[in-house]
Amino acid sequence: MQGKRVLLIIAGGIAAYKSLDLIRRLRAEGAAVRCILTSGGAQFVTPLAVSALSEDKVYGELFSLTDEAELGHIQLSRDADLLVVAPATADLLAKMVAGLADDLASTALLATDKRVLVAPAMNVRMWEHVATQQNMATLAARGIAVVGPERGDMACGEFGEGRMAEPVDIVAAVATLLGAGRALAGRHALVTSGPTHEPIDPVRYIANRSSGRQGHAVATALAALGARTTLVTGPTALVDPVGVETVKVETAADMLAACEAALPADVAVCAAAVADWRVDKQAAQKLKKTAGAPLALALTENPDILRRLSEATNRRPQLVVGFAAETENLAANGKAKLDSKGCDWIVANDVSAARGTFGGSHNQVHLITAEGMESWPEMAKEEVARKLAQRIADELGAGEQTGSAA
Ligand code: C5P
Numbered sequence: 001m002q003g004k005r006v007l008l009i010i011a012g013g014i015a016a017y018k019s020l021d022l023i024r025r026l027r028a029e030g031a032a033v034r035c036i037l038t039s040g041g042a043q044f045v046t047p048l049a050v051s052a053l054s055e056d057k058v059y060g061e062l063f064s065l066t067d068e069a070e071l072g073h074i075q076l077s078r079d080a081d082l083l084v085v086a087p088a089t090a091d092l093l094a095k096m097v098a099g100l101a102d103d104l105a106s107t108a109l110l111a112t113d114k115r116v117l118v119a120p121a122m123n124v125r126m127w128e129h130v131a132t133q134q135n136m137a138t139l140a141a142r143g144i145a146v147v148g149p150e151r152g153d154m155a156c157g158e159f160g161e162g163r164m165a166e167p168v169d170i171v172a173a174v175a176t177l178l179g180a181g182r183a184l185a186g187r188h189a190l191v192t193s194g195p196t197h198e199p200i201d202p203v204r205y206i207a208n209r210s211s212g213r214q215g216h217a218v219a220t221a222l223a224a225l226g227a228r229t230t231l232v233t234g235p236t237a238l239v240d241p242v243g244v245e246t247v248k249v250e251t252a253a254d255m256l257a258a259c260e261a262a263l264p265a266d267v268a269v270c271a272a273a274v275a276d277w278r279v280d281k282q283a284a285q286k287l288k289k290t291a292g293a294p295l296a297l298a299l300t301e302n303p304d305i306l307r308r309l310s311e312a313t314n315r316r317p318q319l320v321v322g323f324a325a326e327t328e329n330l331a332a333n334g335k336a337k338l339d340s341k342g343c344d345w346i347v348a349n350d351v352s353a354a355r356g357t358f359g360g361s362h363n364q365v366h367l368i369t370a371e372g373m374e375s376w377p378e379m380a381k382e383e384v385a386r387k388l389a390q391r392i393a394d395e396l397g398a399g400e401q402t403g404s405a406a
Contacts, residue, residue, distance in 0.1 A: 002030035007080035012040015015087040015164035054399035060377035077112035087121035124160030173242035175224040184227035190265040192272035194234035201283035212236035215271030217385035252302035362365035
């Protein structure tokens with residue numbers, strides 16, 4: 001997003017403290033960030049902090065003689081490539097729906113012809129209120145992009161959906177909306193992510209500890225390079241990536257069906273931790289325990305989605321990438337997996353407990369191809385995803401050149 005201009009509107013919610021980090025991260029990506037701080041927002045973060053981080057004047061009042069003389073409110077939104085509202089409060093979202101313009105933030109939002117991204121943040125009851133939900137539906141129908149909110153503990157002591165998306169997810173959404181890269185424009189990417197849940201009976205299932213974070217980050221990074229991206233994901237607590245078609249599934253069988261339905265694709269990245277087995281015969285009723293008696297579950301092997309995609313005869317993606325979660329002998333085991341699955345690349349990562357990869361924020365991976373192994377330094381999962389997406393773009397681009405030269 002080098003050279004792009006973001007107008008960030010910070011409204012009045014406790015999540016405003018995260019907006020300071022958001023400014024820093026957007027600027028680290030090369031974007032210029034100009035901020036409007038509402039009077040509510042200024043209750044949570046100071047204009048001085050916002051100004052220091054954005055290295056720009058902070059705008060607040062609609063009828064400010066000096067601000068209007070220097071840069072009118074219409075000009076503020078004209079000058080931006082994208083408007084981001086983070087945190088977007090229930091009140092400001094309602095104003096956007098109604099077309100109110102009684103302060104600088106709502107006026108800039110009404111006056112803009114640029115794309116708008118909102119990151120809602122509010123108490124769970126306010127979020128679930130039919131008024132807010134209807135407002136969100138109206139904004140979505142108008143083409144407003146939405147990132148989050150997330151589920152989790154809230155500053156008000158409650159638990160539920162309403163927490164603002166993390167700055168890293170907002171930055172990813174901004175990158176996608178700004179079309180920061182077009183290297184994969186016209187390409188279709190298919191990504192699997194998360195665990196699968198294999199039911200035992202109507203209330204129990206077999207699952208694993210995958211958070212889906214790496215797979216979701218890969219989908220986000222591919223979309224940011226301009227690929228039409230389909231993310232087929234098992235159950236996770238993550239927000240749906242902006243600009244990505246997200247298909248939610250539970251079981252391995254559903255995941256395979258959704259992947260096959262999404263073909264053809266130029267590239268497939270299988271980052272899901274698919275359960276290797278499913279319960280043979282799912283009980284129709286909740287299983288009862290019998291004191292002292294052990295329970296035996298007969299398990300059947302699940303389809304291997306990575307192998308199926310690698311083997312697909314007429315619709316094989318040009319590039320198929322798998323992940324290998326290993327606890328030892330990464331290079332040898334990764335190479336063996338490359339051969340046994342028939343895929344083109346394996347991203348091998350160390351998931352030994354000491355590394356905390358599962359559910360953690362960082363990952364140290366080794367890219368294994370037919371040519372050999374390349375070890376990448378430990379980095380945030382989002383960074384791994386971006387580096388991988390760039391490598392994929394290089395590979396597909398190189399294939400294109402070879403094809404056109406032939
Ligand atoms: O065999 P293993 O589970 O170690 O292989 C890991 C790789 O295979 C990952 O890319 C994972 O997404 C994929 N996989 C799959 N379907 C399965 C099992 C694994 O797509 N049933």
